[in-house]
Amino acid sequence: MGSFSLNQRAAIWSLVILVVSLFVWEMSIPAQQAAGELTEYERLTGGGRPKAGVPPPSQVLVKAWEQLSNPFYDAGPNDKGIGIQIGYSIYRVLTGYSLAALVAIPLGFLIGMSPVAYKALNPFIQVLRPISPLAWMPLALFIIQDSEASAIFVIFICSIWPMLINTAFGVAGVRADWVNVARTHELGPLRTAFTVILPAAAPTIVTGMRISIGIAWLVIVAAEMLVGGTGIGYYVWNEWNNLDLTSVIFSILMIGVVGMALDAAFGVLQRAVAYVE
Amino acid sequence: MSKPFLSIENLTQTFPDGKGGNLTVFEDASFGVEKGEFVCILGHSGCGKSTIMNILAGLAEPTRGVVKMDGYAVSGPSLDRGVVFQNYSLLPWLSTLKNVTFAVQARFPNWSKAQVTKHATKYLEMVGLHGDVIHRKPSQLSGGMRQRVSIARAFANHPKLLLLDEPFGALDALTRGTIQDELLKIWGGTEQTVFMITHDIDEAILLADRILLMTNGPFARVAESVEITIPRPRTRTQIIEHPNYYAIRNHLVHFLGTRSRELAGKQSGEGAKAPRTVRIDKTTSTEAAEEAPVLRAVND
Known part of the structure; x- marks a missing residue:
């Protein structure tokens, strides 16, 4: 060896x-x-x-081959290809996640830059953060009146916290020396934010984004089991109702593979913004 | 009497001492710096040298007093006052070249990209950095190289006043020597006014036209202004041969060793007071140079 x-x-x-x-x-x-x-x-x-029993791996492999060789077929509401189901899930995750990033990163900047904003908003963050995102589901369904949008809202609410907290932490921790370099070069607030603070805090921010996308992918499965219709979470539950355990195991594996791919994408981003002091 | 180019008037800094009272770091510091002059300030830790530096840079506000440059009061940081920080303060995510172009762009926003790059490359070359090195990240450079970049960044911006905050403090003695030589060379080609903090007496003598001496804090004062009567251009090896070198050096050692302590903590109560000018020159009186007393302060 x-x-x-x-x-x-x-x-x-x-x-x-x-x-x-x-x-x-x-x-x-x-x-x-x-x-x-x-x-x-x-x-x-x-x-x-x-x-009815747990299927052997050989059956799962056959199922996987069958599904993956034709992932985008659509034979009615309860029979869609795995590619379509995963596509729906990714679409929901990315929509909710992007909305969360649009809110969390600017707000995190504000909290990180201003001690007053930090102190004022911290109690709300501390109370809202530990709430299981699925606990919002009934309220979201009632207010939004749309299961699709409610699922996206649940993704939004679960992915906002790590991004918000990491952005605030990263921005607050930017070394005073670097800010002084910006000040002695008469950079305006916006240029300072984009040319000094953002790149300095980027590794911490992207770490938050990576944690968030992981949580969002965990939550989407549960959310889709609740709202139904489409998506990988719904697919798992539907196959369980069909007592098709082979498909259940296959979809569990697919959830893992997609989650790994999402994480790897952010890993690449993380390496791109990393720097050595 | 015309005001000097840079005039520091009655500068006082107090900080809360954490027990409800105030701690006065320095009081009524007043001195001037002429255009094109290289001035070093020497003093023990805690006498407020760095605070003075930050006030000059516009990064801190004094409790009392004003700093005037070219007749205008200084408020807030400005491109007219370039700073070289002790810890280099390079942006680690930018390459060496980008660290300089970033500053040049801020100074000359109307320049084209090619012009900015050319200017930055020229100044990096002046401190001995060229070729592949300038595309490396600061983390891939040695401490000495990083400080060179920082110096190039400051000089490239042609500030009216260049502030150096213990720029060689974190470097080993050999590297320090080389970069001091480079600083002298690059400074010699400009009319740059420089104000520098240092702990190192030899460094101050080599570089400065004038050395300001501070007493110990609290209530530190700028007590003396020692002229360095050694002609330029100076080199490390030649200045030690000069008859004034050890006389000046001994005076400085003596001040930092004992007098900075004796003079400390005495509230002058007289308000603004310029530092006492000390001029030690053995070349004018040939006989005195041979005599034993090395310390000879000539008061005006």
Whole structure:
């Protein structure tokens, strides 16, 4: 093994863990008994019908191949391709998330720059922040009267806090020296904000954005289970109602993959704005 | 009597001492700096040197007193007063070149991009930075190189007054020497007025036309103004041969060692008082130069 690099060794281990766990999973599913081996009594009591059980990985893989080879089909309200469902979820997450960013980043700037604004708004933030976003759902449904917009509102309310707090924290923590450089170069407030404070606070702000997108993706599944209609959350719940566990497991995996992709995108952004002091 | 180019009048700074009272850091500091002059200020920590610097830069407001430059009272920071901070204060997310162009653009907003880059590159070259280095981030530069960038940034803006806040304090002795030489070289080619804080007596003698000495705080005062009677151009190795060098040096050491303490804490109560001018020159009286007493303050 000495000739392999660290990454190669890690990849080998990952592969081994994957294969072993899939194998154990596959083996642990009891095979359906063939009807011929059943006794008369068992046949009479319905033992011959296939039992609902956790599907083996091989079935999930077949399902995945089936779904991913045609992800955008649309055969009516309860039968849409996985691509369409994920598309709806991403659309809701990005809409709610972008609205939250539009509010949280300027407001965070204000709070970070002004101690008075910080003290005045802090009690509200501290009370609103720990509320589970789904707790807003009934109120949102009542006020907005639209399930689609309510789901977006729930995403908005859950992704606003990490961005708001991190922006305020990042802006307040910009080194006085850098602000002094802006002051001695007679930069106006707007130019100071964009050329000095924003790049200085950017790593902290983007960290907040990354946390927010993670939370938004967690919450969208639950929100869509509630509001129904479309989306990956609805899909999971619908397949559960169909007792199609293979699809449930497949969609769980897809939620993980999309979440990882969203996080990775922000990881790239984070590296782009990082700097070494 | 015409006012000097930069005139500091009755500057007093008090801070709350945390026990409900006030702590006066320095009181009635008054002095002037002529155009094109290089002035160093020496004093122990806590005498308020940095506060004076911040007031001159416009980053802090004095409790009392005014600073006038070219006849106008200073209020707030301005591009006319360039500052080199002790910790370089380069923006770490910008490349070396961008750190300078950022400043040049602020100073000359009408210049084209090419003009700005050319000007910045020229000043970086003057401090010995050229080629690939200027596209590196400050974090990839050594401390000495960073301070060079900071100096280039300040000089490139042609400020009327250049303020240096212990610019070499964080550098090792060898690097410090090289950059002092570079500072002298770049300063020699301009008519730049410089006001510099330092802890280092040798550095002050090498660089300054005049050294202001502060007594210890609280109630610190600018007590003396020592003329450096060593002709320019100076180099580190030559000035120590000069007959005035050790006389001046001993005077400064003596002041910082004992007199800054003896004079400390005495509220003058007389209001504005210019520092006593001290001129030590052994080259005029040839015989005295050979004699033992090294300390010889000539009062006016």
